[in-house]
Amino acid sequence: MEPPSGPASRRHVPWSRLLLAVSLLTFWTPPTTAQPTIETVPPLAAEGSDVLLLVRNVSENPLGYGWYRGERVENTQLIASYRVDTNATTNGPVYSRRETLYPNGTLLIRNVTQKDTGSYTLLVTKKDLQTERQTGHLHIHPVLSTPVIISNNSNPREHEDTVVLTCGAETQNTSYMWWINNQSLPNSTRLELSEDKRTLTVFNVTRNDTGPYVCEARNPVSVSRSDPFTLNVVYPVAKPSLQASNTTITEHEGPVVLTCLTDETGVSIRWFFKGQSLLLAQRMTLSSDNSTLTIDPVSREDTGDYQCEAFNRGNSNRSNPLRLHVKYQLTPESSSDLSVGAIVGIVIGAVAGVALIAALGYFVYTKTISGASDQRDLTEHKSSDHNHSQGYSDSLPAKDVTKQRK
Numbered sequence: 001m002e003p004p005s006g007p008a009s010r011r012h013v014p015w016s017r018l019l020l021a022v023s024l025l026t027f028w029t030p031p032t033t034a035q036p037t038i039e040t041v042p043p044l045a046a047e048g049s050d051v052l053l054l055v056r057n058v059s060e061n062p063l064g065y066g067w068y069r070g071e072r073v074e075n076t077q078l079i080a081s082y083r084v085d086t087n088a089t090t091n092g093p094v095y096s097r098r099e100t101l102y103p104n105g106t107l108l109i110r111n112v113t114q115k116d117t118g119s120y121t122l123l124v125t126k127k128d129l130q131t132e133r134q135t136g137h138l139h140i141h142p143v144l145s146t147p148v149i150i151s152n153n154s155n156p157r158e159h160e161d162t163v164v165l166t167c168g169a170e171t172q173n174t175s176y177m178w179w180i181n182n183q184s185l186p187n188s189t190r191l192e193l194s195e196d197k198r199t200l201t202v203f204n205v206t207r208n209d210t211g212p213y214v215c216e217a218r219n220p221v222s223v224s225r226s227d228p229f230t231l232n233v234v235y236p237v238a239k240p241s242l243q244a245s246n247t248t249i250t251e252h253e254g255p256v257v258l259t260c261l262t263d264e265t266g267v268s269i270r271w272f273f274k275g276q277s278l279l280l281a282q283r284m285t286l287s288s289d290n291s292t293l294t295i296d297p298v299s300r301e302d303t304g305d306y307q308c309e310a311f312n313r314g315n316s317n318r319s320n321p322l323r324l325h326v327k328y329q330l331t332p333e334s335s336s337d338l339s340v341g342a343i344v345g346i347v348i349g350a351v352a353g354v355a356l357i358a359a360l361g362y363f364v365y366t367k368t369i370s371g372a373s374d375q376r377d378l379t380e381h382k383s384s385d386h387n388h389s390q391g392y393s394d395s396l397p398a399k400d401v402t403k404q405r406k
Contacts, residue, residue: 036105036124038136046221047142051112055105055134059126065105066123069094071135073123079107114140141221142171149215149229155313156205158235165200167215167226177216207233207266234314237264242308242319251329254283255296260308260319262291272307272318300326 036059041052053067066081068074078092080101089101100108105124109116117140124132147168156163167176176197178185185191190203202209212228240262249256260269269290271278278293280286281301285294295302305321 036122036132036134038120038122038134040136040138044220045112045138045140047113047140048111050108050110051116051138051140053107053109053120053122053136053138055107055122058105058124059132061127062105063125063127063129065101066125067099067101067107068092068121068123069118071119071121073121073133079120109138112138112140114142116140141173141219144171144174144217144219144222144224146224147215147217147226149213149226151229151231155232155234157314158206158233159204161205163202163205163209163231165202165213165215165229167198167200168217170198171217171219174217174219177218179214179216180211182214202231205231205233207235209233210266232313234312237267237310237312237315237317238262239317240264240269240308240310240319242306242322244306244322244324247323248325248327249298250327251300252297254298255294256298256302256324258293258295258306258308258322258324260291260293260310262310264310264312267310267312270309270311272309274304275307278306298324298326300328302326 035057037056039054039056041054042049045051055065062084064081064083066073067079069077069079076093079094079099080092081090082088082101082103082105083090084103087103098110098112100110102108105122107120107122116138119135119137121133121135124134126132145168149168150166152164153161167178178193178197178200180186185193185200190209192201192203193199194201200213200215209231210233211230213230214226214228216223216225218224240260243259243261245255245257258271260271262269271286271290271293273279278284281299283296283299285296286292287294291308293306293308302324303326305323307319307321309316309318311317
């Protein structure tokens, strides 16, 4: 069953019809011996409308009429009286300037309010000074304003919380109906209506209970339907995954496209770089749903770990880090920068290296020469000692030489 297309009319009786009815009854009152009766026109009176308390079966040639508020004839409750022979109307203590008493006894009340609800008593005085009395009842129904759905918890947790939805302010003689997703309430053990159907309880909400919900208030004179109301059900968010079109790229090339993949619905996406919220540079763009990050061209500053996070109003989950490597590219500009600073350092380093190698060579060379000289001196010394010994032996006598040899 679909919600009604619009509110019902307030059922006002056109002013011209009321005047016509009064005019006819003013100039034509059928003779009768029955007791007078009171008819409310319209029978279902809406607040703000005009209402007739129409008198029927009045005695022929009455002397006058009097209308009283309530069920008792008391001067303090007199609204107005009318005397036929003088065509004179006298207003009473409870006259509110909205009442008009016609010569046939009918009472018109304009722009009625709920305070006008109650009993009204007509007193008819006949020529023999006998009286006839009749009481009528007037019930004024409010024109219903647009009801507002009120929730005890607009962000319930899935499978944990119970939600109570209430349709508008409580008014008398009002019935209520509910719709979910433009359909009548399904049969479910998790859905429960209060006795007057004004309150709907949803037990252990799930993400499928988001809505929208619509309630309708209806009384005898009007129908009004609420605006749609949606529940923000908070549920755990599954961990997204992150993919890249390329994880290693040379500087100034591109694009690199990072895509956040998630099976969740109703979640938002945000991005992180090196553990911090990503600040978009001019070369970075996000898709309309934030699920895709494009970097074009890439820079050395883009090297690092990227993550995406899926979140709803109460939960979030972040992907594993994905590292992007940006390789350095030597450009003419960078070569020029190198000749100014880095090349000087390289030359100094090279010169220092050459000097170190030369010093090491010189050290090795001197050590070699020194070793050779020491070896030659040692040889010559040994030779001298040998010759000296040989000469000493030759100078000895033969006998001493023999001893010496022994």
